[in-house]
Amino acid sequence: MGRVYDDVRLAGAYQVGNEMPAGALRVWAEVIGGFAPRPAPVVVEIGAGTGMFCAALAEWGRASLVVGVDPSVAMLGEAVRYNAHPRVRYVGGCADAVPTREGLFDLALLSRVVHHLPDRRACARELARVLRPDGVVVIRTTFRERLDALVYHYWPRLRDSDEQRFPGREEVVADFTACGFAVREIGSLVQPVTASLREFHARMTTRPQSKFTHLTAAEYDEGLRRLAIDAAAEPEDTPRPVPERYDIAVFARA
Ligand SMILES: C[S@@+](CC[C@H](N)C(=O)[O-])C[C@H]1O[C@@H](n2cnc3c(N)ncnc32)[C@H](O)[C@@H]1O
Known part of the structure; x- marks a missing residue:
């Protein structure tokens, strides 16, 4: 699988196209940090x-230090631009090659990334290496069984492509327990x-997620028109907030 987030256009659209209301991001950070x-x-x-x-984890999630690891130079450039923080460091690296010593971290977060990993077990093994013995892994994703976000209403074919891309809950559980x-x-x-x-709607005009690369231009235009x-x-005077549900799987060393 090619690394779609190396694409400078997508990287440039990601932050603004995926920003949450501050209150929602804070809730997420408190929930995730609470698993530490x-x-x-x-x-x-x-x-x-x-x-x-x-x-957010540095600000609201109790973290004393957060290391953000990503293989995309373009995405890390946007991270420095939008989300610099005195207790956050950004480094190049991959899920199966985290450039740090063993036993360093209390908590590892994988948010909207597990479906991009070419080898989930290699990631799980690497996290077992870099986590402390009582460390936890928090996976924030949408399991294949529950693809119910609003995008699928406007772009029904995205559900088909996401069914191919996103792992099911039991697959992720099997990889981490192994x-x-x-x-x-x-x-x-x-x-x-x-x-x-x-x-x-304004966000979707920027095609801010990798899933849109799986649509033809005509399919994308038709969904956007609707x-x-x-x-x-x-x-x-009565805007309707758009909710989205994410699954959370928390693993601890057995
Ligand atoms: C959808 S973005 C999620 C970004 C962030 N975690 C969030 O929730 O907003 C997916 C990210 O995973 C990264 N990625 C892709 N393959 C990866 C791998 N093998 N190891 C680590 N990160 C990877 C991409 O570069 C991209 O920045």
């Missing part, structure tokens, strides 16, 4: 992208991703 085994945890985010979770982890908890959380359908009609019909 100790106060002021040292955190690694694998596939940190533009760093929105790194900065590498010495035990399931601590599996759940999900819904938060708004935009404050209104108009804002959601979304534009619904967004224009949204009363300006």
Whole structure:
């Protein structure tokens, strides 16, 4: 699989196109940070992208240090631009080759990245190396069984391509348990991703996620046209926040 996030256009669209309302990001950071085994945890985010979770974990997630690891130079450039923070460091690296010594981290986050990994078990083995013995892995994703985001209403064919791309819950559990982890908890959380359908439409005009590369131009245009009609019909004085549910799987060393 090619690394789509090396693409400078996509990297440039990602942060603004995926920014959450500040309150929602804070809730996410508090929930994720709350899984850490100790106060002021040292955190690694694998596939940190533009760093929105790194900065949020440093700000609201109790983290004393966050290392954001990503193979995309373009995404890391955006991370430095948008999400620099005194307790965050961004470094080049991959899920199966984290450039740090063993036993350093209390918590590893993989947000919206597990479907990009060419070898999940190699990632799980690498996390077992870099985590402390009581460290935890938090996976934030959409498992294949539950592809119910609003994008699929406007671009139904995205559900087909995402069914091919996203792993199922049991596949992820099998890969991590094979590498010495035990399931601590599996759940999900819904938060708004935009404050209104108009804002959601404005974001989608930038094709801010890799999934859009799987559509033809005509398919993309047709979905955007339908979304534009619904967004224009949204009363300006009663905007409807767009919610999105993410699955959360938490693993601890067995
Ligand atoms: C959808 S973005 C998620 C960014 C961020 N975690 C978030 O939730 O906003 C996926 C990121 O995973 C990175 N990625 C792709 N393959 C990877 C790999 N093998 N190891 C680590 N990161 C990878 C991409 O470069 C991209 O920045």
